[in-house]
Amino acid sequence: MPKVKIRPQELFDSKCFFDIITRTNLEFIEFPIKTLEEERYFLGLNEAKRKANFEYNFSVLYYGRLVGACGIKIDQHRPWIGEIGYFIDRDYQRIGTATEAVKQLEKIGFEQLDLHRIIILMDTRNLASERVAQKCGYKKRRYNGKSPPHRGRLLRLFPLCENQVMKKIVQGERKIRYVQKDARGENQTGWNQLKPA
Template sequence: MTIRLRPQEMEDAERFFEILDNKNFIFFEVMLESVEDERAWLEKSFERKKNNQEHNYTILLDEKIIGGCGIKIRQHRQFIGEIGYFIDEEHWRKGIATEATKRLEKIGFEELGLNRIEVWMHPDNKGSEKVAVKSGYKKEGFMRKCVFNKRKQGYQDALLYAKTKKDYLASQATSSVSKS
């Protein structure tokens, strides 16, 4: 199964909202109530890209939109990025988020010059935790009440996984040796 990433476009808003308007998602930040909210979020995202704060991509399978992913650059520590992704439930557990994560790593470490990439997730999001582990991220902590959830009007816990550029380069060297 081969996916393709391309920069997000305003025309993606309706499909993104359709995917994200799913009660089975366990995530924190993007709580959108309408397609118009999604368009506003995308507009802000385009501005953040101009300022090198965020790099977001649409995930395509057979040229159909099945999700989105991106890297957010920490403004107070510009050598650190945080990746995130969402996949249409129909495509869960097929390795798509893992593949998107690998592609984001390449962009983050090789193109953006990051030294560290983090993945934050809700402790109940076992799927995202599996993606992080499968992608070689190390669990660094359980963060108590560190993320504000607008929909629940309260703070939530999070798990933190991370990979350094050194880890990434070592995994690339191992992968190229095993292919020879």
């Protein structure tokens, strides 16, 4: 397994990120950044985003070398849900770098940010990202047999819940949603009341 670490992004990462963005074919990610100055400006916003509990962005390091980025965006209407995103330099793809970065992000999300659910949204054509999600235990979820539209593209939703169970607060009462398989192998779901701590 590659030696992968993630750390909060710093301003001095801007040149490396800009190089990765301009030389790697990231066809499934929309980047509004066109210049190095715009990249510096974007990285300068990270502290404010963290303080507002909006977004937590990290640099992905492979044996100490910056090879990509990843982050968690917090759902502002449901702050117990986070969305993971990532990109990796073309020279460091297909060696488990993104998979390990996602696993480290999950740990941060569940243990430090107190998330109860993490999702990955992606373009349906992005098969490499789909493999990363599946390796990390995410499952495809469809809406009425279709993926939800997003900016003119179809996306797949891969939810991962803490211990594969979604915790939710319902009308001031803590309840837990469970999913279990019945004798025929079909999922059965329901809600159980949690006992007060």
